Amino acid sequence: MVKFYKPGKIVVILNGRFAGRKGVIVKSNYESVKDRKYPHCMVVGLSKGPKKPTKKNIAKLQAKIKQLESKDNSSDRVKNLKSFGVFIKHYNMAHLLATRYTLKDELGIAKSVAKIDELDKKLKEDKAAIDNKEKSKKDDKDLEALKSKLGQEKDDFKNEVRNAKLNIGSEMYKRFMKGFVSGKSDEDKENQINTQFLFKKLQF
Numbered sequence: 001m002v003k004f005y006k007p008g009k010i011v012v013i014l015n016g017r018f019a020g021r022k023g024v025i026v027k028s029n030y031e032s033v034k035d036r037k038y039p040h041c042m043v044v045g046l047s048k049g050p051k052k053p054t055k056k057n058i059a060k061l062q063a064k065i066k067q068l069e070s071k072d073n074s075s076d077r078v079k080n081l082k083s084f085g086v087f088i089k090h091y092n093m094a095h096l097l098a099t100r101y102t103l104k105d106e107l108g109i110a111k112s113v114a115k116i117d118e119l120d121k122k123l124k125e126d127k128a129a130i131d132n133k134e135k136s137k138k139d140d141k142d143l144e145a146l147k148s149k150l151g152q153e154k155d156d157f158k159n160e161v162r163n164a165k166l167n168i169g170s171e172m173y174k175r176f177m178k179g180f181v182s183g184k185s186d187e188d189k190e191n192q193i194n195t196q197f198l199f200k201k202l203q204f
Contacts, residue, residue, distance in 0.1 A: 003030065004098040007043050010198055013045065013164075015095035018087055021045050022198055026113050039093040042124045044109050044168060047085035049201040050176055083169035084176070088116070088161060103192040109172040112164035119157045126150045172199075 005011070007030045013021050023045025030039045051057055061081065068078050126146060133143050180196045182189050 003028075005039075005093050005133055006097065008102045008104070010099050010103055010194065011041075011043065012097040012099065012202065013043070013091065013095065014097055016089075016091075017055070018045060018047060018089070020202060021047065021049075021087075021097075022202070023087070024109065024198065025096075026109060030093075036090065036092075040090050041093060041096060042088070042090050042113070043096070044086060044088050044113070046198070047087045050084060050173075050199055053177060063141045063177055079166060079170065084172045084175055084199040086165045086169040086172065088165060088168075099197070101197045103194055103198060105175060105195050106171075107175060108167050112167050116157070116164055119153065119160050120202075123150070123153050123157060126153060170172065 007025050007027060009025045011023055011025060013023060023043040025027055025041045026044050027042040028039075029036075029041070032038060057086050065078055065081055068081070126149060130143065130146050130150060133146070175195065176199050180192050182192055
């Protein structure tokens, strides 16, 4: 079996809320696991294609940012304006369409996803520990403490996912606003084309 779905490959989502959007494969698994009994990928993608950065659009955005910065407690809103909407989801490989493009730019994806994986691993370990204690049907004092810890870890996981989306979205925004001037070498040109494809809207 030819393995098309490798980390870095740009794909098009074919099913679900983000159907028609583009994303980048972060991790791929061709084996079935307990949670997902089918070949699957973790995909990071743009929830909405960016507008073309015309002078008019940039002037409007800068005016809005300047207006918000003059107010108190507006840092989160300013960050959101300087960031693209991003989704991080696991997809069945049957619901993905592989393209010929591969993303070489980092865009802060690996670092952000590594933190999510670490918290996800802790969550699964604590869930398994709670399940084992509940199956034993013994009066265990540690069970309540474990459940409380699990609740806190769930909150931490949600916050980390939110932060990861914001960080990746900010990096994507910076890269997009930087522009796509062709490099001198063939490799640089190819990297530019691949990255640019991620931000282009699909033509139907």
